[in-house]
Amino acid sequence: MPYTKVILGPRYQVRLEDMAATDCVFARCLACDRTWRIATHRLHDRYPAYERLLDITREMKCPCGAVGEQFVWHVLRASISVR
Numbered sequence: 170m171p172y173t174k175v176i177l178g179p180r181y182q183v184r185l186e187d188m189a190a191t192d193c194v195f196a197r198c199l200a201c202d203r204t205w206r207i208a209t210h211r212l213h214d215r216y217p218a219y220e221r222l223l224d225i226t227r228e229m230k231c232p233c234g235a236v237g238e239q240f241v242w243h244v245l246r247a248s249i250s251v252r
Contacts, residue, residue, distance in 0.1 A: 170204065172193070173246055174246075175192070175246045180223055184221055185213065185220050185225070188244065190209055191245075191247040194206070194222065195244075196226060196241070200241065206245065222244070
């Protein structure tokens with residue numbers, strides 16, 4: 170299923186509750202260039218709905234040792250392509 174980048178608002182304001190079930194967080198480590206797609210339900214298992222995505226990404230840790238501020242992230246939304 171293809172994903173498209175969506176903007177839900179200013180980065181400092183976007184909360185977990187703003188994300189749809191078909192959304193995911195795409196995170197990339199700037200130190201080693203490793204990438205992840207984290208599904209919304211995985212984030213809801215670990216964080217309350219009012220948690221800001223900016224705070225969630227600050228807690229991320231990469232196996233290479235990089236933490237929080239060394240991640241770039243954005244929200245992706247699954248889309249159905251009609252032919």
